[in-house]
Amino acid sequence: MAFLTCQFSRGEILLKPLILYFTADYPSTEILKSFLEAVDPDVVKYVEIGIPESNPLYDGPTIKATHSLALKNYKPNHLAEYTGILGRKGIPAFALSYYEKFNKLGSGYATFLKDAGFSGVIIPDLLTDYSEESDRIIPEIEEIFSFIPFFNPATPDGLINAVSSLTGSWIYYGLQPSTGIDIPFDLEEVSRRILDLLPGREINFGFGIRTTGQIGEILSLGSSGVAIGSLLVQYLNDKDLEGFRKFQESVKEVCASAE
Amino acid sequence: MGKIMLSTQDTAIIPREWYNVVPDLPKQLPPPVDRDEKNSSIQLLNQILPKTILKQEFTFQRYTKIPEEVQEIYAQIGRPTPLFRAHGLEKALDYHGKILIKYEGATITGSHKINTAIPQAFYARDEGSTGVVTETGAGQWGTATTVAASLAGITSKIFMVKVSFNQKPLRKEIMELYGGEIVPSPSMETEFGRQLLAKVPEHPGTLGIAISEAVEYALEHDLKYMLGSVFNSVLTHQSVIGLESEKQLEILGEEPDVMIGCVGGGSNFGGFVFPLMKKFKETKIFASTASEVPKFTKGEYKYDYVDTAKTLPSIKMYTLGSDFVPEKIYAGGLRYHGAAPSISMLVNSGRIKSSDVTEDQVIDALKLFARTQGIVAAPESGHAIATAIEYVKANRDSKETILVNVSGHGLLDMSIFQR
Numbered sequence: 001m002a003f004l005t006c007q008f009s010r011g012e013i014l015l016k017p018l019i020l021y022f023t024a025d026y027p028s029t030e031i032l033k034s035f036l037e038a039v040d041p042d043v044v045k046y047v048e049i050g051i052p053e054s055n056p057l058y059d060g061p062t063i064k065a066t067h068s069l070a071l072k073n074y075k076p077n078h079l080a081e082y083t084g085i086l087g088r089k090g091i092p093a094f095a096l097s098y099y100e101k102f103n104k105l106g107s108g109y110a111t112f113l114k115d116a117g118f119s120g121v122i123i124p125d126l127l128t129d130y131s132e133e134s135d136r137i138i139p140e141i142e143e144i145f146s147f148i149p150f151f152n153p154a155t156p157d158g159l160i161n162a163v164s165s166l167t168g169s170w171i172y173y174g175l176q177p178s179t180g181i182d183i184p185f186d187l188e189e190v191s192r193r194i195l196d197l198l199p200g201r202e203i204n205f206g207f208g209i210r211t212t213g214q215i216g217e218i219l220s221l222g223s224s225g226v227a228i229g230s231l232l233v234q235y236l237n238d239k240d241l242e243g244f245r246k247f248q249e250s251v252k253e254v255c256a257s258a259e
Numbered sequence: 260m261g262k263i264m265l266s267t268q269d270t271a272i273i274p275r276e277w278y279n280v281v282p283d284l285p286k287q288l289p290p291p292v293d294r295d296e297k298n299s300s301i302q303l304l305n306q307i308l309p310k311t312i313l314k315q316e317f318t319f320q321r322y323t324k325i326p327e328e329v330q331e332i333y334a335q336i337g338r339p340t341p342l343f344r345a346h347g348l349e350k351a352l353d354y355h356g357k358i359l360i361k362y363e364g365a366t367i368t369g370s371h372k373i374n375t376a377i378p379q380a381f382y383a384r385d386e387g388s389t390g391v392v393t394e395t396g397a398g399q400w401g402t403a404t405t406v407a408a409s410l411a412g413i414t415s416k417i418f419m420v421k422v423s424f425n426q427k428p429l430r431k432e433i434m435e436l437y438g439g440e441i442v443p444s445p446s447m448e449t450e451f452g453r454q455l456l457a458k459v460p461e462h463p464g465t466l467g468i469a470i471s472e473a474v475e476y477a478l479e480h481d482l483k484y485m486l487g488s489v490f491n492s493v494l495t496h497q498s499v500i501g502l503e504s505e506k507q508l509e510i511l512g513e514e515p516d517v518m519i520g521c522v523g524g525g526s527n528f529g530g531f532v533f534p535l536m537k538k539f540k541e542t543k544i545f546a547s548t549a550s551e552v553p554k555f556t557k558g559e560y561k562y563d564y565v566d567t568a569k570t571l572p573s574i575k576m577y578t579l580g581s582d583f584v585p586e587k588i589y590a591g592g593l594r595y596h597g598a599a600p601s602i603s604m605l606v607n608s609g610r611i612k613s614s615d616v617t618e619d620q621v622i623d624a625l626k627l628f629a630r631t632q633g634i635v636a637a638p639e640s641g642h643a644i645a646t647a648i649e650y651v652k653a654n655r656d657s658k659e660t661i662l663v664n665v666s667g668h669g670l671l672d673m674s675i676f677q678r
Contacts, residue, residue, distance in 0.1 A: 129289065154317070
């Protein structure tokens with residue numbers, strides 16, 4: 001039923017499938033802004049902005065490399081510029097930030113992100129390295145904006161149920177243990193697991209998605225959306241706005257053909 | 260005479276599915292990570308491991324069907340292995356509880372290692388590989404690999420830690436008998452080995468170094484690398500130990516109060532305790548390690564490399580450092596610097612207790628076990644037996660039922676008694 005997840009020109013009220021990930025200030029503030037201006041609201045439902053880190057432990061080599069360069073360019077006040085561009089298009093922005101900053105700044109960090117225009121936050125290392133903190137920090141964040149649970153195939157069933165009950169937000173499900181890598185897995189099996197565990201929830205899949213063909217397949221299995229990150233880095237490196245626009249068009253075509 | 264299960268001869272006890280602990284862990288297992296921004300060591304796994312193994316490594320599925328061919332080979336290699344009551348040891352210790360032994364030494368290669376060598380070799384063959392490469396410490400894993408490769412009709416090459424290679428010449432003989440090619444590590448056959456030998460010509464070798472050499476050799480020669488321990492897929496294959504034990508305990512009408520196994524990388528231990536932990540939630544669990552390699556008591560719980568050359572991914576585990584060079588203890592299988600992430604997590608949370616045992620305690624335990632039960636256990640397994648003996652001495656009046664996994668026999672490790 002892939003057509004249920006796409007929005008078509010005839011204006012049916014249908015969900016948009018694409019979530020894009022960019023690292024803040026990579027490869028430069030201006031280039032990133034030009035890409036955000038080119039985001040197509042007909043096919044993109046959310047944009048994630050990664051806050052640059054010195055040790056983005058759970059990112060793969062491609063995204064890790066973006067953090068290294070982005071750290072040199074990063075200015076916190078740029079975040080509001082990014083979310084502003086997206087806001088004008090009606091696209092919610094979500095921050096992706098490792099736990100260390102919450103550890104240092106507490107819930108004030110969530111307030112800062114909200115004030116910068118983000119609708120919520122994803123903390124990729126929370127459940128892996130700081131799970132004992134999750135019962136405390138998730139409700140604190142939820143008081144301010146949305147906490148987006150990040151699960152992957154290694155997340156125990158009990159933890160998925162417990163954490164997802166602390167928030168009504170959408171769920172980010174990583175198909176692979178790390179971004180941008182290619183570990184063989186049975187897509188249907190992996191998808192079915194999370195969809196069966198959390199029926200009725202908005203679940204968007206990410207990590208290791210490389211082709212529009214994969215996007216179509218994932219959507220056809222019942223995912224609410226697909227997050228793309230490493231795939232976009234080459235467009236950014238080449239300042240290839242045209243290629244980026246074509247990529248978004250190709251996703252629309254995937255949806256259309258699935259219909 | 261009470262019920263004693265020496266062997267059921269009942270192949271129906273052999274599990275039809277392996278058990279994966281990951282979905283039942285209390286916390287999310289930290290994934291392997293890359294430390295190098297340019298080269299992904301996780302991607303590297305795609306080149307050196309059979310795809311089926313890689314899928315099993317990261318699966319969330321609790322149960323995976325054991326291929327029929329592997330099930331048949333499990334019966335051929337001596338499964339189900341015996342689970343029996345150690346009356347002789349109980350009497351010698353004047354213990355009024357029960358000591359039960361799960362004995363993996365009864366397999367054709369004399370240890371649990373064959374449980375994972377068989378599926379890995381068969382998956383490699385099925386994916387078109389002509390041969391497999393691996394490392395070995397004490398020689399048990401190398402022996403299992405050579406047998407498995409021969410049964411699968413492919414070649415095997417084994418990098419054996421030099422100190423064990425010199426201490427245990429019969430191991431080399433038996434691996435060659437099974438058709439394997441054995442090389443002492445560090446060797447001149449890899450760039451990493453050549454670099455080490457240039458710096459330290461008499462380097463005794465470590466498991467971490469041998470792993471690095473085997474991985475490099477597999478990459479250079481387009482062969483598949485066999486995982487001996489630490490990785491989750493290996494612990495999953497080893498779950499046949501615990502799953503069989505569960506059925507045997509049911510037949511005996513017993514429930515363990517305490518479970519004890521030895522930990523090198525953790526494969527026999529994880530395979531033994533994980534399926535049983537699911538059923539016996541309150542059971543006390545002890546991981547027995549060598550005092551000379553005190554990974555749980557003196558190591559750190561952190562991300563560290565699997566191998567010394569830092570070719571494989573970094574994983575979160577208790578570690579003494581990937582460049583740790585242990586003393587030349589006889590229990591080569593326990594000389595590894597780290598332990599499986601799942602076991603490390605449960606040690607860190609306190610669910611599993613650790614116990615360090617000296618080589619002197621091990622020798623005493625092996626002698627007592629041989630003289631009371633007639634079994635010469637492997638030096639590695641001697642650690643588990645020694646921990647059990649210490650537990651009995653400290654809890655003599657408890658009348659608890661203690662289940663010990665004896666992971667292998669020591670008939671090729673007699674030099675430990677010649678010190």
